[in-house]
Amino acid sequence: MSLTVKPPPPSSSVVDLSPRRMLLLLLLVLPPPNLMMTSSPFTVALWRRGNRFSANNICQYLEKPDGGLTVRCSGLRLTQVPVGLSNLTIRLFLDKNLLSFLPTDSFSDLLLLNELDLSHNQLSSLEAGCFRGLESSLRFLDLSSNWLSALDPAALGGLRAAANLTHNPWHCDCRMQLSMPQLDLDPSSLNEVVCQTSDLPNLGAVGMPLVLLVEDWDLCLSVRRTTDVVMLVTMFLWFSMVIFYLVCYIRQNQEDARRHVEYLKSLQSHQV
Structure with a gap:
Protein backbone atom coordinates (compact mmCIF):
# COMPACT_ATOMS: atom_id res chain seq x y z
CA MET A 1 0.00 0.00 0.00
CA SER A 2 1.53 3.25 -1.24
CA LEU A 3 1.46 6.50 0.65
CA THR A 4 1.00 9.85 -1.08
CA VAL A 5 3.08 12.59 0.47
CA LYS A 6 1.50 16.01 0.21
CA PRO A 7 3.67 19.12 0.19
CA PRO A 8 3.59 21.10 3.44
CA PRO A 9 1.41 24.17 3.60
CA PRO A 10 3.15 27.47 2.95
CA SER A 11 4.80 28.97 5.99
CA SER A 12 3.22 32.06 7.47
CA SER A 13 6.59 33.78 7.15
CA VAL A 14 6.38 33.69 3.35
CA VAL A 15 4.97 36.97 1.95
CA ASP A 16 3.10 37.13 -1.33
CA LEU A 17 4.77 39.96 -3.33
CA SER A 18 2.58 39.72 -6.39
CA PRO A 19 1.67 43.04 -8.07
CA ARG A 20 -1.98 42.73 -7.05
CA ARG A 21 -1.07 42.15 -3.40
CA MET A 22 1.36 45.12 -3.45
CA LEU A 23 -1.35 47.39 -4.89
CA LEU A 24 -3.78 46.36 -2.16
CA LEU A 25 -1.17 47.07 0.51
CA LEU A 26 -0.54 50.55 -0.90
CA LEU A 27 -4.26 51.34 -0.90
CA LEU A 28 -4.48 50.27 2.73
CA VAL A 29 -1.47 52.30 3.84
CA LEU A 30 -2.15 55.56 2.00
CA LEU A 221 25.99 113.35 9.40
CA SER A 222 28.65 111.15 7.83
CA VAL A 223 26.49 110.80 4.72
CA ARG A 224 26.09 114.57 4.46
CA ARG A 225 29.82 115.05 4.97
CA THR A 226 30.56 112.54 2.26
CA THR A 227 28.08 114.29 -0.04
CA ASP A 228 29.71 117.66 0.68
CA VAL A 229 33.14 116.27 -0.09
CA VAL A 230 31.91 114.76 -3.33
CA MET A 231 30.34 118.08 -4.32
CA LEU A 232 33.54 119.99 -3.53
CA VAL A 233 35.64 117.54 -5.52
CA THR A 234 33.20 117.74 -8.43
CA MET A 235 33.25 121.55 -8.41
CA PHE A 236 37.05 121.58 -8.24
CA LEU A 237 37.29 119.24 -11.22
CA TRP A 238 34.77 121.33 -13.15
CA PHE A 239 36.65 124.58 -12.51
CA SER A 240 39.92 122.87 -13.42
CA MET A 241 38.46 121.77 -16.74
CA VAL A 242 37.16 125.29 -17.43
CA ILE A 243 40.54 126.85 -16.65
CA PHE A 244 42.32 124.24 -18.74
CA TYR A 245 39.99 124.97 -21.64
CA LEU A 246 40.58 128.73 -21.34
CA VAL A 247 44.35 128.28 -21.26
CA CYS A 248 44.24 126.06 -24.33
CA TYR A 249 41.93 128.52 -26.09
CA ILE A 250 44.21 131.50 -25.38
CA ARG A 251 47.31 129.62 -26.49
CA GLN A 252 45.60 128.53 -29.66
CA ASN A 253 44.54 132.12 -30.43
CA GLN A 254 48.05 133.38 -29.76
CA GLU A 255 49.47 130.78 -32.13
CA ASP A 256 46.94 131.72 -34.82
CA ALA A 257 47.71 135.43 -34.36
CA ARG A 258 51.45 134.82 -34.64
CA ARG A 259 50.99 132.85 -37.85
CA HIS A 260 48.76 135.59 -39.26
CA VAL A 261 51.37 138.28 -38.47
CA GLU A 262 54.09 136.21 -40.09
CA TYR A 263 51.95 135.76 -43.16
CA LEU A 264 51.37 139.51 -43.45
CA LYS A 265 55.08 140.18 -43.09
CA SER A 266 55.82 137.69 -45.80
CA LEU A 267 53.38 139.43 -48.13
CA GLN A 268 54.97 142.82 -47.51
CA SER A 269 58.42 141.45 -48.17
CA HIS A 270 57.29 140.02 -51.53
CA GLN A 271 55.74 143.32 -52.55
CA VAL A 272 58.93 145.19 -51.84
Missing part, protein backbone atom coordinates in the same frame (compact mmCIF):
# COMPACT_ATOMS: atom_id res chain seq x y z
CA PRO A 31 -5.16 57.55 3.30
CA PRO A 32 -7.71 58.96 0.89
CA PRO A 33 -6.96 62.53 -0.23
CA ASN A 34 -10.18 63.91 1.24
CA LEU A 35 -9.21 62.68 4.72
CA MET A 36 -5.87 64.44 4.87
CA MET A 37 -5.57 67.42 7.24
CA THR A 38 -5.24 70.62 5.23
CA SER A 39 -3.40 72.36 8.05
CA SER A 40 -0.56 69.82 8.08
CA PRO A 41 2.82 70.92 6.64
CA PHE A 42 2.96 67.70 4.65
CA THR A 43 0.01 68.79 2.50
CA VAL A 44 1.74 71.97 1.36
CA ALA A 45 3.34 70.19 -1.58
CA LEU A 46 -0.05 68.91 -2.68
CA TRP A 47 -1.50 72.39 -3.11
CA ARG A 48 1.27 74.27 -4.86
CA ARG A 49 0.32 76.68 -7.65
CA GLY A 50 3.49 77.07 -9.63
CA ASN A 51 5.91 78.49 -7.06
CA ARG A 52 3.24 79.87 -4.73
CA PHE A 53 0.96 78.25 -2.18
CA SER A 54 -2.82 78.62 -1.97
CA ALA A 55 -3.84 80.03 1.39
CA ASN A 56 -7.32 78.54 1.03
CA ASN A 57 -5.92 75.03 1.39
CA ILE A 58 -3.16 75.36 3.97
CA CYS A 59 -4.16 78.21 6.31
CA GLN A 60 -6.72 78.24 9.11
CA TYR A 61 -9.54 80.79 8.96
CA LEU A 62 -11.49 82.22 11.89
CA GLU A 63 -14.37 84.54 11.13
CA LYS A 64 -15.11 87.40 13.51
CA PRO A 65 -18.66 88.54 14.37
CA ASP A 66 -18.09 91.73 12.38
CA GLY A 67 -17.25 89.73 9.27
CA GLY A 68 -13.47 90.14 9.43
CA LEU A 69 -11.17 87.15 9.15
CA THR A 70 -8.20 86.02 11.18
CA VAL A 71 -5.94 83.92 8.95
CA ARG A 72 -3.27 81.77 10.58
CA CYS A 73 -0.52 80.30 8.38
CA SER A 74 1.95 79.64 11.18
CA GLY A 75 4.62 76.94 11.14
CA LEU A 76 3.96 75.67 7.60
CA ARG A 77 7.55 76.17 6.37
CA LEU A 78 6.36 78.57 3.69
CA THR A 79 9.03 80.22 1.57
CA GLN A 80 6.65 82.78 0.01
CA VAL A 81 3.53 84.63 1.03
CA PRO A 82 0.60 82.38 0.01
CA VAL A 83 -1.79 83.46 -2.71
CA GLY A 84 -5.57 83.64 -2.44
CA LEU A 85 -5.75 85.49 0.88
CA SER A 86 -9.22 86.93 1.42
CA ASN A 87 -9.50 90.71 1.15
CA LEU A 88 -11.58 90.53 4.37
CA THR A 89 -8.49 89.49 6.34
CA ILE A 90 -7.88 91.77 9.32
CA ARG A 91 -5.25 89.66 11.14
CA LEU A 92 -2.63 87.59 9.33
CA PHE A 93 -0.15 85.28 11.05
CA LEU A 94 2.80 84.16 8.91
CA ASP A 95 5.13 83.49 11.82
CA LYS A 96 7.48 80.49 12.14
CA ASN A 97 7.95 79.98 8.42
CA LEU A 98 10.92 80.21 6.02
CA LEU A 99 10.24 83.57 4.38
CA SER A 100 13.55 85.15 3.32
CA PHE A 101 12.33 88.30 1.55
CA LEU A 102 9.15 90.25 0.83
CA PRO A 103 8.63 91.27 -2.82
CA THR A 104 6.78 94.37 -3.95
CA ASP A 105 2.98 94.32 -3.42
CA SER A 106 3.07 91.25 -1.16
CA PHE A 107 -0.10 92.41 0.64
CA SER A 108 -1.57 94.97 -1.76
CA ASP A 109 -5.00 93.28 -1.84
CA LEU A 110 -5.44 93.20 1.96
CA LEU A 111 -6.82 96.71 2.38
CA LEU A 112 -8.43 95.87 5.76
CA LEU A 113 -5.38 94.23 7.33
CA ASN A 114 -4.89 95.51 10.86
CA GLU A 115 -2.24 93.15 12.27
CA LEU A 116 0.59 91.36 10.48
CA ASP A 117 2.87 88.85 12.21
CA LEU A 118 6.07 87.97 10.32
CA SER A 119 8.12 86.95 13.33
CA HIS A 120 10.46 83.93 13.47
CA ASN A 121 11.21 83.82 9.75
CA GLN A 122 14.43 84.30 7.77
CA LEU A 123 13.68 87.76 6.39
CA SER A 124 16.88 89.50 5.32
CA SER A 125 15.49 92.05 2.86
CA LEU A 126 12.31 94.02 2.28
CA GLU A 127 11.80 95.27 -1.26
CA ALA A 128 10.48 98.76 -1.90
CA GLY A 129 6.68 98.74 -1.83
CA CYS A 130 6.35 95.38 -0.06
CA PHE A 131 3.77 96.89 2.35
CA ARG A 132 1.98 98.91 -0.32
CA GLY A 133 -1.76 99.09 0.32
CA LEU A 134 -1.43 98.81 4.11
CA GLU A 135 -0.64 102.47 4.80
CA SER A 136 -4.07 103.36 6.18
CA SER A 137 -5.09 100.06 7.80
CA LEU A 138 -2.08 98.38 9.43
CA ARG A 139 -1.72 99.11 13.15
CA PHE A 140 0.74 96.43 14.32
CA LEU A 141 3.71 94.86 12.50
CA ASP A 142 5.83 92.11 14.06
CA LEU A 143 9.24 91.65 12.40
CA SER A 144 10.99 90.17 15.43
CA SER A 145 13.38 87.22 15.26
CA ASN A 146 14.45 87.61 11.64
CA TRP A 147 17.73 88.37 9.83
CA LEU A 148 17.07 92.01 9.04
CA SER A 149 20.06 94.36 9.17
CA ALA A 150 18.62 97.36 7.32
CA LEU A 151 15.23 99.04 7.20
CA ASP A 152 14.88 101.04 4.00
CA PRO A 153 12.32 103.90 4.08
CA ALA A 154 11.29 102.88 0.55
CA ALA A 155 10.20 99.50 1.90
CA LEU A 156 7.95 101.10 4.51
CA GLY A 157 6.46 103.65 2.12
CA GLY A 158 3.91 105.62 4.10
CA LEU A 159 3.38 102.86 6.64
CA ARG A 160 2.40 104.01 10.14
CA ALA A 161 2.27 101.08 12.53
CA ALA A 162 3.42 99.97 15.95
CA ALA A 163 6.32 97.62 15.33
CA ASN A 164 8.30 94.93 17.09
CA LEU A 165 11.84 94.88 15.65
CA THR A 166 13.60 92.88 18.35
CA HIS A 167 16.13 90.09 17.76
CA ASN A 168 17.43 91.26 14.40
CA PRO A 169 21.11 91.97 13.51
CA TRP A 170 20.53 95.69 12.84
CA HIS A 171 23.14 97.86 11.17
CA CYS A 172 22.46 101.37 12.42
CA ASP A 173 22.96 103.90 9.66
CA CYS A 174 21.28 106.88 8.04
CA ARG A 175 18.54 104.76 6.47
CA MET A 176 17.58 103.40 9.87
CA GLN A 177 17.40 106.91 11.29
CA LEU A 178 15.12 108.04 8.47
CA SER A 179 12.88 104.98 8.93
CA MET A 180 12.41 105.32 12.67
CA PRO A 181 9.85 108.20 12.57
CA GLN A 182 7.55 106.01 10.46
CA LEU A 183 7.31 103.35 13.16
CA ASP A 184 6.03 103.46 16.71
CA LEU A 185 8.19 100.90 18.47
CA ASP A 186 6.65 98.78 21.19
CA PRO A 187 7.81 100.46 24.45
CA SER A 188 8.45 97.11 26.11
CA SER A 189 10.95 96.16 23.40
CA LEU A 190 12.88 99.43 22.99
CA ASN A 191 15.95 98.16 24.83
CA GLU A 192 16.03 94.97 22.74
CA VAL A 193 16.35 96.71 19.36
CA VAL A 194 20.13 96.75 19.48
CA CYS A 195 22.72 97.84 16.92
CA GLN A 196 25.01 94.92 16.15
CA THR A 197 26.99 97.06 13.69
CA SER A 198 27.01 100.79 13.02
CA ASP A 199 28.49 103.60 10.95
CA LEU A 200 29.80 104.99 14.26
CA PRO A 201 31.75 102.04 15.69
CA ASN A 202 34.37 104.22 17.37
CA LEU A 203 31.77 106.05 19.47
CA GLY A 204 30.48 102.98 21.28
CA ALA A 205 27.43 102.61 19.04
CA VAL A 206 27.76 98.82 18.71
CA GLY A 207 25.59 97.14 21.31
CA MET A 208 23.60 100.29 22.02
CA PRO A 209 19.78 100.36 21.73
CA LEU A 210 18.79 101.93 18.45
CA VAL A 211 16.48 104.50 20.02
CA LEU A 212 19.25 105.91 22.23
CA LEU A 213 21.68 106.00 19.33
CA VAL A 214 19.27 107.95 17.13
CA GLU A 215 18.59 110.41 19.94
CA ASP A 216 22.27 111.06 20.77
CA TRP A 217 23.91 111.02 17.33
CA ASP A 218 23.10 112.13 13.82
CA LEU A 219 23.64 108.98 11.77
CA CYS A 220 23.18 110.95 8.55
Whole structure:
Protein backbone atom coordinates (compact mmCIF):
# COMPACT_ATOMS: atom_id res chain seq x y z
CA MET A 1 0.00 0.00 0.00
CA SER A 2 1.53 3.25 -1.24
CA LEU A 3 1.46 6.50 0.65
CA THR A 4 1.00 9.85 -1.08
CA VAL A 5 3.08 12.59 0.47
CA LYS A 6 1.50 16.01 0.21
CA PRO A 7 3.67 19.12 0.19
CA PRO A 8 3.59 21.10 3.44
CA PRO A 9 1.41 24.17 3.60
CA PRO A 10 3.15 27.47 2.95
CA SER A 11 4.80 28.97 5.99
CA SER A 12 3.22 32.06 7.47
CA SER A 13 6.59 33.78 7.15
CA VAL A 14 6.38 33.69 3.35
CA VAL A 15 4.97 36.97 1.95
CA ASP A 16 3.10 37.13 -1.33
CA LEU A 17 4.77 39.96 -3.33
CA SER A 18 2.58 39.72 -6.39
CA PRO A 19 1.67 43.04 -8.07
CA ARG A 20 -1.98 42.73 -7.05
CA ARG A 21 -1.07 42.15 -3.40
CA MET A 22 1.36 45.12 -3.45
CA LEU A 23 -1.35 47.39 -4.89
CA LEU A 24 -3.78 46.36 -2.16
CA LEU A 25 -1.17 47.07 0.51
CA LEU A 26 -0.54 50.55 -0.90
CA LEU A 27 -4.26 51.34 -0.90
CA LEU A 28 -4.48 50.27 2.73
CA VAL A 29 -1.47 52.30 3.84
CA LEU A 30 -2.15 55.56 2.00
CA PRO A 31 -5.16 57.55 3.30
CA PRO A 32 -7.71 58.96 0.89
CA PRO A 33 -6.96 62.53 -0.23
CA ASN A 34 -10.18 63.91 1.24
CA LEU A 35 -9.21 62.68 4.72
CA MET A 36 -5.87 64.44 4.87
CA MET A 37 -5.57 67.42 7.24
CA THR A 38 -5.24 70.62 5.23
CA SER A 39 -3.40 72.36 8.05
CA SER A 40 -0.56 69.82 8.08
CA PRO A 41 2.82 70.92 6.64
CA PHE A 42 2.96 67.70 4.65
CA THR A 43 0.01 68.79 2.50
CA VAL A 44 1.74 71.97 1.36
CA ALA A 45 3.34 70.19 -1.58
CA LEU A 46 -0.05 68.91 -2.68
CA TRP A 47 -1.50 72.39 -3.11
CA ARG A 48 1.27 74.27 -4.86
CA ARG A 49 0.32 76.68 -7.65
CA GLY A 50 3.49 77.07 -9.63
CA ASN A 51 5.91 78.49 -7.06
CA ARG A 52 3.24 79.87 -4.73
CA PHE A 53 0.96 78.25 -2.18
CA SER A 54 -2.82 78.62 -1.97
CA ALA A 55 -3.84 80.03 1.39
CA ASN A 56 -7.32 78.54 1.03
CA ASN A 57 -5.92 75.03 1.39
CA ILE A 58 -3.16 75.36 3.97
CA CYS A 59 -4.16 78.21 6.31
CA GLN A 60 -6.72 78.24 9.11
CA TYR A 61 -9.54 80.79 8.96
CA LEU A 62 -11.49 82.22 11.89
CA GLU A 63 -14.37 84.54 11.13
CA LYS A 64 -15.11 87.40 13.51
CA PRO A 65 -18.66 88.54 14.37
CA ASP A 66 -18.09 91.73 12.38
CA GLY A 67 -17.25 89.73 9.27
CA GLY A 68 -13.47 90.14 9.43
CA LEU A 69 -11.17 87.15 9.15
CA THR A 70 -8.20 86.02 11.18
CA VAL A 71 -5.94 83.92 8.95
CA ARG A 72 -3.27 81.77 10.58
CA CYS A 73 -0.52 80.30 8.38
CA SER A 74 1.95 79.64 11.18
CA GLY A 75 4.62 76.94 11.14
CA LEU A 76 3.96 75.67 7.60
CA ARG A 77 7.55 76.17 6.37
CA LEU A 78 6.36 78.57 3.69
CA THR A 79 9.03 80.22 1.57
CA GLN A 80 6.65 82.78 0.01
CA VAL A 81 3.53 84.63 1.03
CA PRO A 82 0.60 82.38 0.01
CA VAL A 83 -1.79 83.46 -2.71
CA GLY A 84 -5.57 83.64 -2.44
CA LEU A 85 -5.75 85.49 0.88
CA SER A 86 -9.22 86.93 1.42
CA ASN A 87 -9.50 90.71 1.15
CA LEU A 88 -11.58 90.53 4.37
CA THR A 89 -8.49 89.49 6.34
CA ILE A 90 -7.88 91.77 9.32
CA ARG A 91 -5.25 89.66 11.14
CA LEU A 92 -2.63 87.59 9.33
CA PHE A 93 -0.15 85.28 11.05
CA LEU A 94 2.80 84.16 8.91
CA ASP A 95 5.13 83.49 11.82
CA LYS A 96 7.48 80.49 12.14
CA ASN A 97 7.95 79.98 8.42
CA LEU A 98 10.92 80.21 6.02
CA LEU A 99 10.24 83.57 4.38
CA SER A 100 13.55 85.15 3.32
CA PHE A 101 12.33 88.30 1.55
CA LEU A 102 9.15 90.25 0.83
CA PRO A 103 8.63 91.27 -2.82
CA THR A 104 6.78 94.37 -3.95
CA ASP A 105 2.98 94.32 -3.42
CA SER A 106 3.07 91.25 -1.16
CA PHE A 107 -0.10 92.41 0.64
CA SER A 108 -1.57 94.97 -1.76
CA ASP A 109 -5.00 93.28 -1.84
CA LEU A 110 -5.44 93.20 1.96
CA LEU A 111 -6.82 96.71 2.38
CA LEU A 112 -8.43 95.87 5.76
CA LEU A 113 -5.38 94.23 7.33
CA ASN A 114 -4.89 95.51 10.86
CA GLU A 115 -2.24 93.15 12.27
CA LEU A 116 0.59 91.36 10.48
CA ASP A 117 2.87 88.85 12.21
CA LEU A 118 6.07 87.97 10.32
CA SER A 119 8.12 86.95 13.33
CA HIS A 120 10.46 83.93 13.47
CA ASN A 121 11.21 83.82 9.75
CA GLN A 122 14.43 84.30 7.77
CA LEU A 123 13.68 87.76 6.39
CA SER A 124 16.88 89.50 5.32
CA SER A 125 15.49 92.05 2.86
CA LEU A 126 12.31 94.02 2.28
CA GLU A 127 11.80 95.27 -1.26
CA ALA A 128 10.48 98.76 -1.90
CA GLY A 129 6.68 98.74 -1.83
CA CYS A 130 6.35 95.38 -0.06
CA PHE A 131 3.77 96.89 2.35
CA ARG A 132 1.98 98.91 -0.32
CA GLY A 133 -1.76 99.09 0.32
CA LEU A 134 -1.43 98.81 4.11
CA GLU A 135 -0.64 102.47 4.80
CA SER A 136 -4.07 103.36 6.18
CA SER A 137 -5.09 100.06 7.80
CA LEU A 138 -2.08 98.38 9.43
CA ARG A 139 -1.72 99.11 13.15
CA PHE A 140 0.74 96.43 14.32
CA LEU A 141 3.71 94.86 12.50
CA ASP A 142 5.83 92.11 14.06
CA LEU A 143 9.24 91.65 12.40
CA SER A 144 10.99 90.17 15.43
CA SER A 145 13.38 87.22 15.26
CA ASN A 146 14.45 87.61 11.64
CA TRP A 147 17.73 88.37 9.83
CA LEU A 148 17.07 92.01 9.04
CA SER A 149 20.06 94.36 9.17
CA ALA A 150 18.62 97.36 7.32
CA LEU A 151 15.23 99.04 7.20
CA ASP A 152 14.88 101.04 4.00
CA PRO A 153 12.32 103.90 4.08
CA ALA A 154 11.29 102.88 0.55
CA ALA A 155 10.20 99.50 1.90
CA LEU A 156 7.95 101.10 4.51
CA GLY A 157 6.46 103.65 2.12
CA GLY A 158 3.91 105.62 4.10
CA LEU A 159 3.38 102.86 6.64
CA ARG A 160 2.40 104.01 10.14
CA ALA A 161 2.27 101.08 12.53
CA ALA A 162 3.42 99.97 15.95
CA ALA A 163 6.32 97.62 15.33
CA ASN A 164 8.30 94.93 17.09
CA LEU A 165 11.84 94.88 15.65
CA THR A 166 13.60 92.88 18.35
CA HIS A 167 16.13 90.09 17.76
CA ASN A 168 17.43 91.26 14.40
CA PRO A 169 21.11 91.97 13.51
CA TRP A 170 20.53 95.69 12.84
CA HIS A 171 23.14 97.86 11.17
CA CYS A 172 22.46 101.37 12.42
CA ASP A 173 22.96 103.90 9.66
CA CYS A 174 21.28 106.88 8.04
CA ARG A 175 18.54 104.76 6.47
CA MET A 176 17.58 103.40 9.87
CA GLN A 177 17.40 106.91 11.29
CA LEU A 178 15.12 108.04 8.47
CA SER A 179 12.88 104.98 8.93
CA MET A 180 12.41 105.32 12.67
CA PRO A 181 9.85 108.20 12.57
CA GLN A 182 7.55 106.01 10.46
CA LEU A 183 7.31 103.35 13.16
CA ASP A 184 6.03 103.46 16.71
CA LEU A 185 8.19 100.90 18.47
CA ASP A 186 6.65 98.78 21.19
CA PRO A 187 7.81 100.46 24.45
CA SER A 188 8.45 97.11 26.11
CA SER A 189 10.95 96.16 23.40
CA LEU A 190 12.88 99.43 22.99
CA ASN A 191 15.95 98.16 24.83
CA GLU A 192 16.03 94.97 22.74
CA VAL A 193 16.35 96.71 19.36
CA VAL A 194 20.13 96.75 19.48
CA CYS A 195 22.72 97.84 16.92
CA GLN A 196 25.01 94.92 16.15
CA THR A 197 26.99 97.06 13.69
CA SER A 198 27.01 100.79 13.02
CA ASP A 199 28.49 103.60 10.95
CA LEU A 200 29.80 104.99 14.26
CA PRO A 201 31.75 102.04 15.69
CA ASN A 202 34.37 104.22 17.37
CA LEU A 203 31.77 106.05 19.47
CA GLY A 204 30.48 102.98 21.28
CA ALA A 205 27.43 102.61 19.04
CA VAL A 206 27.76 98.82 18.71
CA GLY A 207 25.59 97.14 21.31
CA MET A 208 23.60 100.29 22.02
CA PRO A 209 19.78 100.36 21.73
CA LEU A 210 18.79 101.93 18.45
CA VAL A 211 16.48 104.50 20.02
CA LEU A 212 19.25 105.91 22.23
CA LEU A 213 21.68 106.00 19.33
CA VAL A 214 19.27 107.95 17.13
CA GLU A 215 18.59 110.41 19.94
CA ASP A 216 22.27 111.06 20.77
CA TRP A 217 23.91 111.02 17.33
CA ASP A 218 23.10 112.13 13.82
CA LEU A 219 23.64 108.98 11.77
CA CYS A 220 23.18 110.95 8.55
CA LEU A 221 25.99 113.35 9.40
CA SER A 222 28.65 111.15 7.83
CA VAL A 223 26.49 110.80 4.72
CA ARG A 224 26.09 114.57 4.46
CA ARG A 225 29.82 115.05 4.97
CA THR A 226 30.56 112.54 2.26
CA THR A 227 28.08 114.29 -0.04
CA ASP A 228 29.71 117.66 0.68
CA VAL A 229 33.14 116.27 -0.09
CA VAL A 230 31.91 114.76 -3.33
CA MET A 231 30.34 118.08 -4.32
CA LEU A 232 33.54 119.99 -3.53
CA VAL A 233 35.64 117.54 -5.52
CA THR A 234 33.20 117.74 -8.43
CA MET A 235 33.25 121.55 -8.41
CA PHE A 236 37.05 121.58 -8.24
CA LEU A 237 37.29 119.24 -11.22
CA TRP A 238 34.77 121.33 -13.15
CA PHE A 239 36.65 124.58 -12.51
CA SER A 240 39.92 122.87 -13.42
CA MET A 241 38.46 121.77 -16.74
CA VAL A 242 37.16 125.29 -17.43
CA ILE A 243 40.54 126.85 -16.65
CA PHE A 244 42.32 124.24 -18.74
CA TYR A 245 39.99 124.97 -21.64
CA LEU A 246 40.58 128.73 -21.34
CA VAL A 247 44.35 128.28 -21.26
CA CYS A 248 44.24 126.06 -24.33
CA TYR A 249 41.93 128.52 -26.09
CA ILE A 250 44.21 131.50 -25.38
CA ARG A 251 47.31 129.62 -26.49
CA GLN A 252 45.60 128.53 -29.66
CA ASN A 253 44.54 132.12 -30.43
CA GLN A 254 48.05 133.38 -29.76
CA GLU A 255 49.47 130.78 -32.13
CA ASP A 256 46.94 131.72 -34.82
CA ALA A 257 47.71 135.43 -34.36
CA ARG A 258 51.45 134.82 -34.64
CA ARG A 259 50.99 132.85 -37.85
CA HIS A 260 48.76 135.59 -39.26
CA VAL A 261 51.37 138.28 -38.47
CA GLU A 262 54.09 136.21 -40.09
CA TYR A 263 51.95 135.76 -43.16
CA LEU A 264 51.37 139.51 -43.45
CA LYS A 265 55.08 140.18 -43.09
CA SER A 266 55.82 137.69 -45.80
CA LEU A 267 53.38 139.43 -48.13
CA GLN A 268 54.97 142.82 -47.51
CA SER A 269 58.42 141.45 -48.17
CA HIS A 270 57.29 140.02 -51.53
CA GLN A 271 55.74 143.32 -52.55
CA VAL A 272 58.93 145.19 -51.84
